Amino acid sequence: MPVHLENEATLVAEAKEGNAEAFTVLVNQYERNIFRLALNITSNKEDAEDVLQESFLKAYTNLGRFQGNSRFYTWLVRIAVNESLMKLRKRRSDRQVSLDEKLETEDDGLLPREIVDWGDNPEQHYAKTEWQEILAEATQTLEPAFRTVFTLRDVEQLSTEETAEALGLSVPAVKSRLLRARLKLRQRLNKYFK
């Protein structure tokens, strides 16, 4: 989750009054996070850019509906998630991708196959950009239903309840998918730390 702007409430209030400068400050603060979120969900750079633009345009248009009960960023994430899921479904309509599809729910397959000690700071073996690309690629290997939950919970650090609400899932469904996503990613990263 990006750094919380101390004057965020003031900026939002000013943007609501039509102050474009104030809204631009919010855009500049969150654009990289929203792009990463959209890219993580859609796995497509063009779609992610569309989502980025549509999310901020929609946020500006609907700013009057933002009540301030949550952080502005959390509200923005919800918009971006909806836009991303629409893109994902449109692009994969032939395969009927749905976050509500039935996924494996048994414990079978959960037990880790490969158990390796990573040491203290495995990421230090890689250059920053290379490391960021490794992480992004590992996320992309997850199925949409898993990587979407993981992105909201562990990358954007929404709460389980916020993630459930944003995705229209139950809390147990979020927890189940999060566990599988975490274990799958742990497995994917193993090869970089052997």
Next chain:
Amino acid sequence: MNCKGVVRELSDFLDGELAPDLLKELEQHIQKCKNCRLVVDTTRKTIEIYCDAEPLPLPEGVHQRLQQALANKLGRQPS
């Protein structure tokens, strides 16, 4: 608690949401089971890595096109 139980409760454990009785059982198990201890440590590290990762800079042109789209909507010059 056995190894399967540790994996089942892993997320709640790492999120600090495990009930006290289960927490005690899990901690007792990982004290004596090296494999489970490694799974717990590496899964925790996985979460920390993603949690700490900064987003990559936007690809070239994306920021400018976003500013232009907003400028069109807001009726002002892009900044």
